[in-house]
Amino acid sequence: MSYILDALKKSEQQRGNGKIPDVQTVHSSSLNYHSEKKTYWPYFLIAAILLNLIAIVYFILNKEPKSDINVENAVKIAEEKNTQDNISTFKVVPNSETNIPERTSKKSSTNNIQLTSAPVQEKPVSTKIKEQEISPPIKAAENDSSENILEYYDLSKSQRLQIPTITVSAHIYSSNPLQRSIVINNNFLEEGDYVLDDLILQEITMDGAIFEFNGTRFHYGVVSGWQ
The missing domain is CATH 1.20.5 (Single alpha-helices involved in coiled-coils or other helix-helix interfaces)
Known part of the structure; x- marks a missing residue:
């Protein structure tokens, strides 16, 4: 289309x-x-x-x-x-x-x-x-009171012969242990000092001193050792 x-x-x-x-x-x-x-x-x-x-x-x-x-x-x-x-x-x-x-x-x-x-x-x-x-002396005194301490002349002869001679020239006692002193064998000593090799000064009392010798403790009167 x-x-x-x-x-x-x-x-x-x-x-x-x-x-x-x-x-x-x-x-x-x-x-x-x-x-x-x-x-x-x-x-x-x-x-x-x-x-x-x-x-x-x-x-x-x-x-x-x-x-x-x-x-x-x-x-x-x-x-x-x-x-x-x-x-x-x-x-x-x-x-x-x-x-x-x-x-x-x-x-x-x-x-x-x-x-x-x-x-x-x-x-x-x-x-x-x-x-x-x-204060060692105070304790020593307490121990002394609890133990029996013999007098020097109560010891046997054999023990006394072994202990050196003790000659006291002066003795000073005080309630204060630091002010105590004693003259033994022309030596000024205080508590705790050695007197000789085996002899120790443990305490100074009113009428003497307490010593120790070879484990034996004894009291030595001032009058007996005074010279």
Whole structure:
């Protein structure tokens, strides 16, 4: 139908120009129309191919970001899990750390108590040592009162012969042991001094002195040894 319509239009144009259309004009017009129609097909094909390529590229580009987004989401989820695990571990660790200082503080407090109590125990010890150094005669007197001390002349002859001679030249007695003194064999002596190698002056009494000789303790009167 389109061919016929085109032929009619051309015939009318030729009539308007004063020409009468014939069969050739009608056939040529139809051929021209057909050639014009053929020339447009390659352009349509190229356009369709380009559209297909554009569509394919578009779909590919849209698919790749989704995969990237999925990877990013997976990474974020893994990081969140790791952070949650770390937070849980951090919550447990402070409890153990806070418990340790409490124990150490208790131990340190007990150590401090022991350290403070140690000097308190040392002071009496030091005072006792001083008392021993200052007043040994007092303890000797206490021991003498508890033990039986023989008189010099109550000893056996063999014991008296072994004891060196004792000659008293001066005798000073006082309630303070530090102020007591005696002169024996021309030697000024105080309590605790050695008269000879085995003879020790232990205590000066009101009426004489107490000696020790080879483990034997005896009292020697001043009147008996006074010269």
